[in-house]
Amino acid sequence: MPATTLRQCVRDISPFLLLLVLISTLGPLQFGFHLAELNAPQDVISCRVPKSSVSSRLSAAFSSWAPSSSSNRAATSTALPGCIPMNDTQFAVVSSMFTIGGLVGALTGGPISSARGRLFAMRLTGLFFVVGSVLLTLGTSIAIMSIGRILAGVGAGAATVIVPIYISEIAPPRERGTFGAMTQVSINVGILGTQTLGYFLSSEATWRWIFGVGIVIATLQLLGLLVIPESPAWLATHKNVSQAKRTLQRIRGKHYNIEEETAFWDAGAASPEEEALLDDSSTTLVNPSPRRTSVSSKASGKSNSHLGFFEIVRDVQYRPALVAAIGVMCSQQLCGINSIIMYSVSLLRDLLPINSALLTIIISAINLVTTIACSPLPDKLGRKTCLLLSIFGQGASALALALSIVFGAKILSAIAVLFFVAFFAVGLGPVPFILASEMVGPEAVGAVQSCCLGANYLATFLVAQFFPIINVALNERLGGAGWVYFIFTALAVLCGLFVIWRVPETKGKKDADEVWGRTRRLD
Missing domain, CATH: 1.20.1250.20 (MFS general substrate transporter like domains)
Structure with a gap:
């Protein structure tokens, strides 16, 4: 820097x-x-x-924090199995x-x-x-x-x-x-x-x-x-501009000049809360023209217009962005990250050469470190490139994990799990939360983000509910363990093809019109 x-x-x-x-x-x-x-x-x-517990002394210490009298401890023990x-x-x-x-x-x-x-x-x-x-x-x-x-x-x-x-x-x-x-x-x-x-x-x-x-x-x-x-942006949107400016000045510091940030609040431009959503480090619009709007915007000239879900679904201009954003959010879960985050201790027990609970801590630490380390990549390599690297990296790791578990290669299993998590941080972790606000105009970003996160939770539910059931069923039918990760390998291939086919690159694009190659007009 x-x-x-x-x-x-x-x-x-x-x-x-x-x-x-x-x-x-x-x-x-x-x-x-x-x-x-x-x-x-x-x-x-x-x-x-x-x-x-790993530490019996620690367990005893926490147990002793129960109510002090022996009668209370007995009552607690009876009430809480x-x-x-x-x-x-x-x-x-x-x-x-x-x-x-x-x-x-x-x-x-x-x-x-x-x-x-x-x-x-x-x-x-x-x-x-x-x-x-x-x-x-x-x-x-x-x-x-x-x-x-x-x-x-x-x-x-x-x-x-x-x-x-x-x-x-x-x-x-x-x-x-x-x-x-x-x-x-x-x-x-x-x-x-x-x-x-x-x-x-x-x-x-x-x-x-x-x-x-x-x-x-x-x-x-x-x-x-x-x-x-x-x-402050929400306050300005709801006609309390003076309080919004005071709040922003307090946040920035008393010697900071906030005039550039607040110029469009007095001008009655598009919703400032949503203008903020469109900004990130590579596509910041410091003082967007109040006259420039999306070609598909139904809110041209209105400061507080927001489109709902059904309006977006019915509009052919927004449909590709909605499909792309929902598909990426579902890909985040269907590639299998939560099979490790939620079930790694029971899944990896007796399969790996180290304690599975300790491995889970290592996995979580790697997830945190790689997320921090990879945070600049979407701005450097591009959103779509990071997604594809992440998806196909997770797919290859899932395949390696499946094969290593089936054939009993314990060291390879541990390494595959670590790479599986690390590749998630490259793109599937951060990028889906960025894309929604870059593929649609400010009038639609709220509805699209809600739809995306709703789809994300549905996909998370499918993994959380059916992963352990399918895992046990496959293990009993085919013998051994690890077969479920062949499914995640196949899902990663399908998700990668979806990103190649339906997701545009948004890096360096100033607005949704430029992302989709539409012609802008001035109202």
């Missing part, structure tokens, strides 16, 4: 902005936390293996309920944040996280655990819609791409955190403390959201 660029970046980023990003990304962090929370303690929770009997199908149901809640949250989070504000919507997600975590911590049956997973999923689904929007609206225009990657980074931090907790706390006496940590994180999020401001 050139010295002048680095100085500009440091000047644009205030400590208050960093605090806002830290607090807001606690939402996506909890998405990652709850996504993987059942992985390590699966056998203990479901009464299959009375597994002891050490495990909940579940077979593979029942456990898959509990696990997949998170994605059902996520679907509901993704579809409703956008409209609520548009109508009531980003801050209100984020606080609502915090309440869902708290209640869901409490039910999971105190759950005594499959039904209660499932309800807890659904509520946590609602919070997670809404957070993955709202937080990227909020961050894009408070980040400086030149650093929106960098700050946009924080959503994916925080998800990976949550995954790594819960996998690490699971490694140390997977015993009958301590597994509930994993979910208890979720209560703590959600409480910290709610407290933090009491001190952060509403998005």
Whole structure:
């Protein structure tokens, strides 16, 4: 990074902005936390293996934190059983309920944040996280655990819609791409955190403390959201320009000149909240012309026009973008990443030369590191190139994993798992969240993003619900293990062909018209 660029970046980023990003990304962090929370303690929770924690002293310490009197400890022990009997199908149901809640949250989070504000919507997600975590911590049956997973999923689904929007609206225009990657980074931090907790706390006496940590994180999020401001772009959109400017000045710092960012607020240009969504590090429009609109826009000249799902589906101009965006979001899950994130401990047990729970921590750490390291690649290589590298890399890794498990090559199995996760971070991790806002105009980006995330959660549900069932069925029918990864290899090939055929390159394109080769006009 050139010295002048680095100085500009440091000047644009205030400590208050960093605090806002830290607090807001606690939402996506909890998405990652709850996504993987059942992985390590699966056998203990479901009464299959009375597994002891790796550190018996640590387990004893956490167990001793129960109510101090022996009578209270006895009552707690009676009220909260050490495990909940579940077979593979029942456990898959509990696990997949998170994605059902996520679907509901993704579809409703956008409209609520548009109508009531980003801050209100984020606080609502915090309440869902708290209640869901409490039910999971105190759950005594499959039904209660499932309800807890659904509520946590609602919070997670809404957070993955709202937080990227909020961050894009408070980040400086030149650093929106960098700050946009924080959503994916925080998800990976949550995954790594819960996998690490699971490694140390997977015993009958301590597994509930994993979910208890979720209560703590959600409480910290709610407290933090009491001190952060509403998005200035949302305030400007809702005719409170003076307050929006004061808020933005506070975020940028009192010596920062915000006139360039706020010029179109007074001019009554297109919705500033959605202008922000169109910006990233490579396609920033610092002061877009208020007269330039998408050729397909139904909102020309209106400052607050938003198109709904059915309007987009009926319009032939938007349909290719909708299909491309949904296809990429589904590819993110159908290539099989969550078969590792959610089930790696039980899947890889006895197949690899090291403890599978420890390998899962290593996998999560690699996922986090590679996500951070690869975050500049979409701007350097292009979105489509990164997607294809990621998809075919995961497909090759899935094939290597399947063959190595079938033929008992344990070292190769471990290496294949690590490459499987690393290739995900190259493109399928961050790029799908970027594409939606680059393939459509500002009038349609909200609806398209909600549709994409809804499709993503449906695909996640399919993997969470049916992966363990199909895995067991194939293993019993064909003998041995690992056969399910041949399916993921085939899915990766199909997803790659879809990207080649239907997904355009958006790198360096100024707007949706240029992406699709349409002629722009001035209204």
